[in-house]
Amino acid sequence: MDGTVEATAQIDPSPAPEGPIRPGRKRDHTRDPEIMTAAIDVLAEVGYERMTVDMVAARAKAGKATLYRRWPSKADLVLDAVGCMGAAKAGPLPDTGSLRGDLVALLSPRTVHDADHKLKVMLGLASVTAHSPELAESIREAFLEPRAAVTRALLERAKERGEISPSCDVGLLSRVSSSMVISRAMFEHRPVDRAFLLSVIDGVIIPAAGVGPAAGR
Amino acid sequence: MDGTVEATAQIDPSPAPEGPIRPGRKRDHTRDPEIMTAAIDVLAEVGYERMTVDMVAARAKAGKATLYRRWPSKADLVLDAVGCMGAAKAGPLPDTGSLRGDLVALLSPRTVHDADHKLKVMLGLASVTAHSPELAESIREAFLEPRAAVTRALLERAKERGEISPSCDVGLLSRVSSSMVISRAMFEHRPVDRAFLLSVIDGVIIPAAGVGPAAGR
DNA sequence: GATTTCCGGAACTGAACGGTTCCGTATATG
DNA sequence: CATATACGGAACCGTTCAGTTCCGGAAATC
Numbered sequence: 435m436d437g438t439v440e441a442t443a444q445i446d447p448s449p450a451p452e453g454p455i456r457p458g459r460k461r462d463h464t465r466d467p468e469i470m471t472a473a474i475d476v477l478a479e480v481g482y483e484r485m486t487v488d489m490v491a492a493r494a495k496a497g498k499a500t501l502y503r504r505w506p507s508k509a510d511l512v513l514d515a516v517g518c519m520g521a522a523k524a525g526p527l528p529d530t531g532s533l534r535g536d537l538v539a540l541l542s543p544r545t546v547h548d549a550d551h552k553l554k555v556m557l558g559l560a561s562v563t564a565h566s567p568e569l570a571e572s573i574r575e576a577f578l579e580p581r582a583a584v585t586r587a588l589l590e591r592a593k594e595r596g597e598i599s600p601s602c603d604v605g606l607l608s609r610v611s612s613s614m615v616i617s618r619a620m621f622e623h624r625p626v627d628r629a630f631l632l633s634v635i636d637g638v639i640i641p642a643a644g645v646g647p648a649a650g651r
Numbered sequence: 652m653d654g655t656v657e658a659t660a661q662i663d664p665s666p667a668p669e670g671p672i673r674p675g676r677k678r679d680h681t682r683d684p685e686i687m688t689a690a691i692d693v694l695a696e697v698g699y700e701r702m703t704v705d706m707v708a709a710r711a712k713a714g715k716a717t718l719y720r721r722w723p724s725k726a727d728l729v730l731d732a733v734g735c736m737g738a739a740k741a742g743p744l745p746d747t748g749s750l751r752g753d754l755v756a757l758l759s760p761r762t763v764h765d766a767d768h769k770l771k772v773m774l775g776l777a778s779v780t781a782h783s784p785e786l787a788e789s790i791r792e793a794f795l796e797p798r799a800a801v802t803r804a805l806l807e808r809a810k811e812r813g814e815i816s817p818s819c820d821v822g823l824l825s826r827v828s829s830s831m832v833i834s835r836a837m838f839e840h841r842p843v844d845r846a847f848l849l850s851v852i853d854g855v856i857i858p859a860a861g862v863g864p865a866a867g868r
Numbered sequence: 869g870a871t872t873t874c875c876g877g878a879a880c881t882g883a884a885c886g887g888t889t890c891c892g893t894a895t896a897t898g
Numbered sequence: 899c900a901t902a903t904a905c906g907g908a909a910c911c912g913t914t915c916a917g918t919t920c921c922g923g924a925a926a927t928c
Contacts, residue, residue: 497908498886498907571840607855715917
């Protein structure tokens with residue numbers, strides 16, 4: 435994964451031994467992002483197994499052959515699409531002065547909404563993770579890790595300023611929220627809304643971090 | 652789900668208007684449990700999508716036709732199999748005197764091992780949960796809920812005896828462990844072993860429950 | 869022993885889908 | 899304008915698999 439927004443060029447077997455310049459149309463890579471988003475959307479809607487390459491082509495108004503000209507298989511297409519999604523910006527950390535304030539600040543409607551979209555994509559990919567550690571890792575990198583990294587940073591800062599227990603396991607705590615979100619969506623089929631996220635913050639993360647009751651509220 | 656070990660009789664369209672008693676063989680339900688376990692095993696090994704009815708029949712040394720005689724579709728077969736799995740015994744709660752002791756007592760090698768098997772089944776079913784809330788609910792009931800119920804009971808007892816904070820959210824905390832297990836297995840592909848489970852207990856649940864540091868250890 | 873019903877097993881049917889090929893058209897080079 | 903290539907679209911191929919049907923044999927009832 436190169437972290438850019440364009441689709442990664444899969445492979446270029448020709449080691450560029452340039453013969454005479456050939457006439458003809460060039461490959462139109464300007465539409466690659468549309469194809470990637472089409473793939474992601476279909477994925478979110480029907481999941482990997484029910485997603486067909488035809489669906490993606492149709493949604494992107496491209497020919498199926500065009501897709502196969504660029505990605506050797508459905509799996510590669512999806513892998514690339516997921517990789518491209520990782521290329522989100524990392525806005526500056528919130529800094530409200532308290533850990534709880536910072537965590538709550540992450541819950542803007544905007545953030546919650548597109549986390550929801552990403553969540554659907556993840557659920558759609560759930561079945562594949564077992565057979566493809568490679569894809570599982572891509573998913574983790576694109577969806578889980580960025581969020582966890584932010585949380586981890588907030589926790590570390592809080593620890594440095596002595597707000598939370600110096601012994602608490604920051605790495606583990608930073609993964610609590612996403613884990614609970616996933617299993618709620620997957621097996622409880624209940625909405626992952628602001629109220630739920632708040633209850634995780636106030637019912638698990640904050641107390642587990644060793645903030646005395648009522649501190650920072 | 653009836654909670655018994657035998658497969659649930661799917662439907663019995665005949666309202667028992669008994670004509671003269673007919674000769675002939677009766678349906679042999681003694682092998683149903685074998686079929687159910689075969690289904691569960693295949694599910695754990697290859698997941699719902701790659702599981703074929705032939706595989707199940709072969710493993711149970713039954714004919715595919717026999718399976719279809721009993722369950723109208725692959726989905727029903729799986730649903731029933733999952734339902735049958737819920738019928739585990741609930742041993743007596745551990746009672747070591749401290750919440751941590753009780754939670755650790757749940758981590759016997761036996762328990763951890765078959766939790767691992769159940770986990771594989773859940774991962775195999777992950778893809779279907781999105782399309783079938785019914786199955787998602789069955790899974791929750793068969794795999795998640797029993798474990799959560801035990802944890803919840805332990806937490807409530809600890810709360811009653813004043814060991815943990817009276818304000819802590821027992822319902823939420825009882826789901827922390829399974830959530831973290833699922834996402835670890837699914838996206839991190841790291842082993843769900845005793846060490847990890849201990850770190851969840853000591854790094855999240857115990858401190859989140861408001862046990863003062865070093866209490867009960 | 870005749871009859872009825874189930875069994876396991878194998879062959880069959882039909883649909884879905886990954887992947888390929890072909891076609892008519894558009895576009896860029898020379 | 900000629901050539902070469904990529905495009906969208908559709909037809910096509912081969913496989914896999916859910917679900918059905920048919921068979922010979924074994925039980926259970928009569």
